[in-house]
Every structure is written in structure tokens, then in C-alpha cells.
Amino acid sequence: MADIKLTRVEKTYPGASEPSVKGVDLQINDGEFVVLVGPSGCGKSTLLRMIAGLETISSGEIAIAGRVVNDMEPMDRNIAMVFQNYALYPHMSVRQNLSYGLKNRKMPKAEINRRVDDAASILQIGALLDRKPRALSGGQRQRVAMGRAIVREPSVFLFDEPLSNLDAKLRVSMRGEIRQLQKRLGTTSVYVTHDQMEAMTLADKLVVLNAGRVEQVGTPLELFHQPQTVFVAGFIGSPGMNLWDGDVRQGNLVIDGVEVARGVRAPDGPVVAGLRPEALSLQTGGDGQFILSYVEELGSTRLVHGHFNGQPVSAQMTPDQPLDQVMRMVFDSADLHLFDAATGARVNSAPAIDAASTPETV
């Protein structure tokens, strides 16, 4: 068991003008499940591979269990990694795949067999031990890849988008299994994904990365309810948050000349105003500023898309609510997230869960 500490970690690839990872500080506690999430190219995989020892560190320091590992070979870091394409050894049987790393560490045969059998029963792949990887389905390969990590009993698990090659249904069930497994083993885990849903459901602690920098670190709910930057606001949550350009003038939020909310707690100036679709409801009545474009039926809810003064708007509603071509937008101004238009940093204090209700109608 181990914690991981990253101190001002930077990575610049040879020939690149800009670093891919820029001064990342991060503390990962023992037993924690940390998910690194961000769009492609944000540096999340590079960061993971630096922890693994597969990439050199340009500057800064990585310590695992208090030991600085910058110059340590991957095999000496006591980590195990699950790869996106599984990276199973195609010429070895499942049993050989699982035991390879243990043999290389000169572990006694009996101990190897015990660990392989344990891992196989945990992952329910006992019947597959003599097969070659090409005779396995995607889900089974995924399990074997996990098994290869488990048998090592490492102090850290590293996952590099391990579910992205699976179909949607399998992905959801494997997600659950990974979560349970990690809870059961209690092994510190770092997990990379670009899928924010996956990130939200798995993480104890979520790290949102953008362009090589950490945007925000927190629990999934903290990030959802109190995004500290406009990037996090837009990235976390599905359906995505509405983001409108506007201005704050003497405590009022003005969008395209229309005053949409009063009493917001933010200094004057141009802002990006965010509002979750589930915090917005639409009322019929023949007037209002919302013009309907189209409706997405999701079964238990429906997503209503339209625009307001030319800016796109989505609202999540129940299917029994009536719709019209023109509707009024109703929301609580406490649900508004305001961000500085220039820096993207949050400017209003986060809405408290039980904040006084100040309904707005536009």
C-alpha cells in the first residue's frame, strides 16, 4: 500500500515547443481511487506513464510510498498497469500471461500458482487459463489484463483507458466490477479516462486536466456542484451545462441586453454564466424568450433544445410537461455558476445545497 506524491512534474517531448504536462502537483492518498480525466491531448496519459516509469520526467519529482522513483525502472516501482488495448502477450496462454511478471521476479512456483488461481477465481476466468488471448472475447481479455495486474499484488494500480475498447454495455458492467475490486483490495489506483461519466462513477477523487495543467481536484460531487473553472463546468456533467456569455451589472446578470437574474453575488464585468439543464425548467403560456428547436427523448426524461437571443439552451424535463414553440425559462439564481469571461475562473460563490430560493423567470 502506498501514497503517490507528484511535485511540479513537467514533461516536454523532444522537439516539442511546449511541455505536454506543466508543473503538476498532486497528492494521491493510500488506498484512494483517483481518476485523471480530460479531453484527448490534455496530458493525462503522459502523467500516468510517468508514474509508471514508461516516460522520463523532464522536471519535478514523483514519489511512491515516500520513495522518489524518477530514475527507477518500471519493474522496480512495484506498480501494475492495465492498458487500453490490453497488451496481452499473444503467444502466451492466459496462465502464462498472468505468471510472466512473477516468474521474472523469481517467485517460487507454488506461490505463483496460488496467486494465479486466486486472481482467476476473483475474475471468474478460471476456465480460460489455458487459452491464448486471441481465443478470448473483448471482455475476457479485459479480465485477463486486470488479472495480470492483480497477481502482482502491487502497491499501485495504473489504468490507461482500460474500458474504451469495449462496447457500451460491457463498459458499464466492467466499470462496476473495477470499482468493487478496488474497494475489496484497497490498492491505491490511478485511472485515466476521457469519459466523464466513467470518471464520475469510479473516482474517490477526480482530477480534471486541460492542456497539461490541473484544472480542479475534488470529489465527483464537488466538481459537479462547484466547478472552479468554466472548463470543468463544461466538461463534467451530462447533459452538458448551458454556458452563456453575459455581463454582471450591479448584481444583475444581463445577457444580450436582457436582465435574466437579480442579486447575483459577483463583481461587475463580462462573465460566462452556467446553468445545468436539470436546473432549468420551461413553462408554456404563449410568451417567453425560449425558442424551441428540437427535442431528444431519453425515456424517463427528455432533453429540450432551443435558443434564447441566439444563444443555445438545453433543459432537462419530464415527458409529462407540455411543450410549445415559445416558452418561459424558469430557474433559481442560486443555481447559476458565474465565471470570469477572460480567465475562466469562478467569480460567484458556489451555491449552497440549501441556499435561499430566488426564482427567476425569463
Next chain:
Amino acid sequence: MVENRPLLTFLSHLVLILGVISVALPVWLALVASTHPSSAFVSGRVPLWFGPDGLSSYIKMMDQGASTSGTPPIGQMMFNSLVMALIITVGKIVISMLSAFAICYFRFPFRVLAFWAIFITLMLPVEVRIVPTFEVVANLGMLNSYAGLSIPLIASATATFLFRQVFLTLPDELTEAARIDGAGPMKFFWDHALPLSRTNIAALAVILFIYGWNQYLWPLIVTTDESYYTIVMGIKRMASVVDDAPRWNDIMAVVVMAMMPPVLVVVAMQKLFVKGLVETEK
């Protein structure tokens, strides 16, 4: 085939059958000639069907050889050819795999220079540098030896490129997984790179065996001691000497024995042969 045209299909079969026959004709005649007594050729026309002697020419040549032309028994020459072909095959595969591995999996000073030095061997077939290469081999005292017959031929750009291609298609994650599992470079080579190139190695071996067995000019110039003659070069010596009193049956028996091993390899391993041929030309 898009539509069914019986006439065209028939024509295709006809062309192919004619092709197969004419391709086989020279070898057929050789086989037939080898089963006749030498007196059968005096009439001035080659027989078209097997004669009464059966395998006797083969047996005779196998253990005596053509004493008039000073060649050793064919068995000895076949053995020499086999040794040369095998050293060339194994040697080329080993040194090419190692250099391709170095070029793919390491970054080091002069890497590109090494690559080009190997590449250049493509442009220097033995035929164009025959005299100076002979001198080098002679100065190294390698004339009339298995080393002299094979080692100068085992540098190979083609095989190096082939293995480089194979290694480039191995996924990076595989190497990373192996590194995390504690494999250093040579362990990775032995445990993963080698087993994963097995079919490529086999295909290449088929091509190289044929190449090695069929060498002609090189053995011709580096062997003067008849105990190192290879069978393919030995044929010429035999044929040119016996021209006065041609023992055609014996010559053709030797010809058949000289081509049998590589032809059998191709027929038995057709799939690997085709794979090898296509891959080495890329």
C-alpha cells in the same frame, strides 16, 4: 469471376495445362535421361520415357562421383551444399534480427549511419565486387572452408528490413507491459520479439535456404579443393569435362539431385514460401 463463360474457363484451363507442361518439360527430360544407360544417347535423340536403369545412375553418382571430371562423390557435394545453405540461412536470420532489434528498440549515436551501412549492401551484389571480395577472403585464409563459402554472404539488408518491419508492427504496449513485468531488452527479445516473429522467420528461412543452396559464382571462386565443392557448382565442372564423351544419364542424375532439395522445400512449404517471397520484396 463476374459472369459464367464456359469458353473462357476452358481456355484458361488449356493455357494453364500447356503452361504447366512446358514448365515441367526440361525437368521431365532430365528425369527420363537419368534412367537410361549412356548408350541410349548414341542414336542422337533423347528418349521421352523412363529407361531400364532406374536409380542406378543416382546410386553410382552418390558414392563415386564423376571421376573423369575430378569431382567428389555427389553425396559429399550435397552435404557441402547443405552446410553452406544452412549456415547462410541461420546466419542471415540471426544477425539481421539482432541488428533490426538494435535499430528499432534503442536510440544511440550513429544509429542512422548503421542503418545506411546495412542498406548499402543491397547495392553491392557479390557479382559486381567479385575480384576484391575474393582477395579479402583469400587474405583471411578462408578459401576452401565452410566459413569462406558462407560468411561473406550472410550480411543482409533485406532480412534486416523485414525484421524491422515486423518489430515496428509489434504494439508498444506489449513492450511496456513486458517492462513492467520486469523484462530487460534481451529478455524481451527472447520471450516476446522472437516468438512473435516465428512465422516471419520460417518464411524467410525458406527463401534463404533456396538462396543459399543455389549459390553458384561464389563457391566457384572460393573453392579449389574438391572436398568443398557444392553440388550446384559441381554440375558445371562435370558437364564441361564430359562433353567429349557425354554420360548424359549421370549428368542428369546429378542435375535432378541438385534441384531436388530446394524444390521439395518450395512444394512442401508453399504458403511460407509465398509469404517469404512477398515480404522480402517490400
Next chain:
Amino acid sequence: MQTKKTIFRSRALPYLLLAPQLAITVVFFLWPAGQAIWQSFLRQDAFGFSTQFVGLENYIALFHDPSYLNSFKVTAVFSISVAGLSMGLGLLFAVCVDRIIKANRAYSTLLIWPYAVAPAVAGVLWWFMFNPTIGILSYALRQMGYNWNHATHPDDAMILVVLAASWKQISYNFLFFVAGLQAIPQSLREAAAIDGAGPVKRFFTVVFPLLSPTTFFLLVINVTYTMFETFAVIDASTSGGPAQATNILVYKVYQDGFVGLNLGSSAAQSVILMAIVIVLTVIQFRYIERRVEY
């Protein structure tokens, strides 16, 4: 140049791995090639007692030597004939096999084995068939009123070596044309059929143009083959004769160097041949690079 993204770190190991290949390359390839270039500027007397630097004289002498210029001509005729004949037949057989669904594997097997026959053996086999006294083909020709003798008729000798060299090479061209034909999507032929093109028209307007990369590639390979690897065919059948009629460039290098012991001239010829291989190799690789981009 491409490497793997994941690499190993070691200072000495890569050099160790490269050492055998590089040692052989330097000792048996680069050094002799350098020697050939150096010797091409020297002249030795007949007994090898004295050597003298003569600059480009060997080259100049070569290009004034009718027998060398003749060798160029012979090589050109030989190359073009072998490439044309073996590629034409290879393509014909490939097209036929491509049409046939049943038994095409059997046909392939029966057509490809000559690849494995040594060029020297091919030379002996055809020499035997055309032998003026007992050869079956010369007998047949005599019956038709043609008195074949490749030992005295230059044209007969050329035909003999062309046939022997082509016979061995058909299998190679056949295999690559079959692969080329298989790479043409069936849907294209079907589209052409729907557009009303019959099998023959389809071949010339759709299939053959799409085969042109294969054809070009094979052309280069065949020229290289005829220029260098056919040494054994010539040596085992005509030995360059009669009257230099089949004395191709690579055979002349050997004859002048080993038999005639004219080292300077032989070296100069080697250098010219090297230049030709370099050009051919560059063309071949240019072509492959282009093919990779598709």
C-alpha cells in the same frame, strides 16, 4: 527514421547487437567495393609486378572498346527479352488462374516450383534440350528445317539463354501478378461488367491499369535479376559465346577479372555495374515509398 515509442536504455548493447552485421558488411562489402573503386584507377602489368595510377584511363578505354559496348547491347537485348517473356507469361498464367475457382492452388503449385531451381541448373537443363546432337528441341527444329546450333550461331545462343533465364523467372512474376489481381476489389470488376464491358475489354480497361504498380515493380526486379543473377545461367550454358554474343556485363567482369586477369578494366566495369544497381535500387525504393502512401 522510425523507432518504437518505447525503447530500452543501454549504452553498449545496441552496438553489440549490430556488431556481427556491421563487421561482415564492412569486411566483405564496403572494403571490397572501395577496393574496386581504387583499382579502377590503376593499371597492372600482365604479371602483377608493377602497378601504376592511370586516372580515368580504364574507363576511357572501356568506352572505346567495341567488345564492352557490345556487352552493353547484349545485356540490353537479354534483359528486355527475359523481362518481356517472363512477365508476359507470368501475367497470362496469373489471369487464367484468377478466372478459375477450382484447382487454382494445384495450378499454382505446379507453376511456382521452378523458382527453387538454381540458375546454373536451369542453364544446364536448357542446354541439354537444345544440344545440337541429342537435344529434343534441336531435333524438333531440325525436322522443321532449321539447323540449330547455339555453339556457332549467336542468335541461337541468345535465344537459349533467354529461354533458360525466363523459365526460372516466370514463377516469380506469376506469384506477384496473382497477388496483384487478388488485390483488385471484385466490386470494380462487377461495376465494369454492369457498365457493359466484356471480359477482354474489362481486362484492358480496368484490370491491367490497376496492375500497373505491380508491373512496374516487377519490371525493375526482372531487370535486376537479368543483370546479376543470370551469371550462372550464362556460365552453365553458353559461357558468353559464341563470339561474345551472350557475354552480358556481369559475365564480362568475371571473365576479364578472373580469366583474363585484367584487374583495372574489371574493376572499372564493377564500378559501372555498381552505379547501375544503385540506380535500380533507388527506383525500386522510390516506388515502394509511393506505394506505402496509398
